[in-house]
Structures are given as structure tokens and as C-alpha cells.
Amino acid sequence: xxxxxxxxxxxxxxxxxxxxxxxxxxxxxxxxxxxxxxxxxxxxxxxxxxxxxxxxxxxxxxxxxxxxxxxxxxxxxxxxxxxxxxxxxxxxxxxxxxxxxxxxxxxxxxxxxxxxxxxxxxxxxxxxxxxxxxxxxxxxxxxxxxxxxxxxxxxxxxxxxxxxxxxxxxxxxxxxxxxxxxxxxxxxxxxxxxxxxxxxxxxxxxxxxxxxxx
Numbered sequence: 001x002x003x004x005x006x007x008x009x010x011x012x013x014x015x016x017x018x019x020x021x022x023x024x025x026x027x028x029x030x031x032x033x034x035x036x037x038x039x040x041x042x043x044x045x046x047x048x049x050x051x052x053x054x055x056x057x058x059x060x061x062x063x064x065x066x067x068x069x070x071x072x073x074x075x076x077x078x079x080x081x082x083x084x085x086x087x088x089x090x091x092x093x094x095x096x097x098x099x100x101x102x103x104x105x106x107x108x109x110x111x112x113x114x115x116x117x118x119x120x121x122x123x124x125x126x127x128x129x130x131x132x133x134x135x136x137x138x139x140x141x142x143x144x145x146x147x148x149x150x151x152x153x154x155x156x157x158x159x160x161x162x163x164x165x166x167x168x169x170x171x172x173x174x175x176x177x178x179x180x181x182x183x184x185x186x187x188x189x190x191x192x193x194x195x196x197x198x199x200x201x202x203x204x205x206x207x208x209x210x211x212x213x214x
Contacts, residue, residue: 007154008161011041016150028143029117029136033129035146036116039153043098046157050168057164061097065090103156112149115142 004020007013019034047060056062065087099109115138117129177183 003148003151003155007151008158009042009045009154012038012045012150012154015041016147019147023140023143023147028138028140029131031143032116032135032138032146033119035112035143035150037119037127038150039112039116040119042150042154042157046102046160047098048164050164050171055167055171058167059098059101059160061094061101062090065094102153102160104153108149109153112146116146 004013004016007016015034015038019031019038022028022034023031047057047064049056049060096106099106115135117131117135119127119129121127
């Protein structure tokens with residue numbers, strides 16, 4: 001059985017199969033691009049918002065930082081330059097948190113990211129990537145390692161399956177209750193251990209302690 005059959009994320013599984021088809025035809029570069037898209041889809045799957053986008057995923061660690069969020073001028077020692085550096089740090093930290101929170105091996109992830117081309121999407125739905133000179137040295141074995149890494153990452157991340165549904169159900173229940181203007185959440189106070197009834201305390205005190213001869 002191919003381990004790919006165990007991948008529970010539909011979009012990721014589709015991209016993995018497409019990447020394998022390119023590898024079978026000897027197009028290692030296209031196969032690696034497909035694996036990169038599969039890993040990106042995996043991370044987006046668990047970072048997706050819930051409750052119609054009104055509640056962030058516990059695996060998102062904030063909104064994505066896009067190109068349009070960055071300052072236009074980030075050179076020298078200006079405020080814009082400092083902001084650009086801060087955003088670079090936050091973006092890398094966010095990526096690391098997303099990876100490790102799903103139980104994915106971070107050093108292997110960094111190795112994987114260093115060797116797959118970055119595929120850019122455009123408004124018309126097309127996608128493209130630049131073939132760097134270093135990518136031309138990628139071997140069949142490295143491609144197979146990358147494929148296995150994505151599959152392993154899927155299996156590790158799958159332990160988080162169901163959490164979004166639990167949170168969605170909780171939010172739906174609380175939202176429906178809030179529609180009733182008369183509804184108020186019950187407020188309780190924590191006071192430590194429960195009180196033991198006096199009769200139970202008396203019975204416990206009357207019990208004979210065991211003796212060595214018993």
C-alpha cells in the first residue's frame with residue numbers, strides 16, 4: 001500500500017498524486033514544484049479560519065503577511081527599514097510555529113523548503129516558478145525524499161484533525177444562545193475541594209483503624 005493512501009487532506013493528496021505523475025515521466029523539476037504546492041496546501045489547511053472566517057485557527061498564529069503589507073521603502077536605518085526587518089522576523093517565526101505546532105520536523109522542513117521552487121499564483125489562476133541553477137542538481141532520490149517528507153508531515157498533522165470541527169460546534173452553540181437576549185451565561189465560583197457532609201465526616205472518624213494483627 002502506498003503511504004499516500006493514508007493522507008487525509010484531499011487537496012494535499014491531489015497535489016501529491018499530480019507531482020508523482022510528473023516524477024514518473026522524468027520531470028523532476030515539475031514534481032518538486034508540485035510537492036512544494038502540496039506542503040503549502042497542508043499548512044493552509046490547518047491555518048484556515050473557522051466559523052465563516054470570524055475565528056482564527058489555533059494553528060495560524062496570526063494572519064498571513066502578504067507583499068502588500070510590507071513597507072515600500074525598507075532601506076537604511078529608517079522606520080520603514082526597521083519595520084521591514086521586524087516583519088521578516090515575524091514571518092519566519094510564524095512559519096516555524098505553524099510547522100512545529102503540527103508536529104512536523106522543523107530541520108527537515110527547512111531542508112525541504114530550500115530545495116523546492118516557489119510557485120507564484122496570479123489573478124488569472126495561472127501558476128509559475130523560476131528554475132534556479134541550483135535546482136538542476138536535484139536527483140530522483142532527493143525528489144523521493146521530499147515526497148516522503150510531505151506524506152510524513154501529513155500523517156503528523158492529521159493528529160489535529162477534528163479540532164476545527166469541535167471549535168466550530170462550540171462557537172455555533174454559543175452564538176445561537178446569544179441570540180436570545182434573555183440568556184445569560186451561568187457564573188460559578190471556584191472554592192476548592194467540595195464540602196464533605198458532616199455525617200460523612202462523622203462516619204469516617206468512627207471507622208476503626210486496621211491493626212497489625214488484623
